[in-house]
Amino acid sequence: MNSPVAHAPQVEVVVSGCSASDAGSLFAELCRHFPSDRRAEDTPHETAGSRPTMWTGTFDTSTLPGTPERQVPPPSLSGPVKAELQGEPRAVERLRHALDETFVVHQLGVVAGDQEVDVELRLESRGGD
Template identity: 35%
Template sequence: MVTVSLTGASKEDAATVFDVLRTAFPIDRPSDAVPQEQPGDHPAVWTAEFEPTRERIPTGPTPLEGSLTATLQGGYVAVDQVGEALRAAFAVHEEGTASGDQEKEVDLRLGTKRS
């Protein structure tokens, strides 16, 4: 299981990233779930959990309105699989990694892939 948290993203970009991952892997929410904004003036954090499988459905480049930060948390292999799915759809820059005995956390900057 990998927890994906998105920050600095519009509701539309969060939905785009989660749609790509939902295509590639099962998700903890129904397929028609859409990110919802909460009232207030605090920054939004969009979160979903994915269960990566060895046989993911490939996705192609997908445009975003802006750039955003994605934090992936989970087991080593699972985080790597989710990262690969994101790299197939977006321009990805790794900003940091923290490793533990059983899990790792990776911070990625996502943007639109340029051809």
């Protein structure tokens, strides 16, 4: 590679297979670490009908991911949450690291493209925290 490729810090997160409350807890936790197009207090809502509901948010991982001081206990999920992360590999890894700090993370699949990666995860509450 002769010229450096600009780092694209945005990661799109798609959450499904869970309640609106669990989606809100996940997004609020990510907002503690990274700027987003969502506010931490934005509450997802359920939709009527038989179609599956998905919630999305975009997070900017260009800031160094620190561990912000926790003012409240880590969020507890009522059950497993499916999350799909899509973006530049380094950006996705930063966001995944933030998830690893709070949740039990199981990687279900990865699709790697030329300059993007799509990672499917299952997140669960940590026991005994």
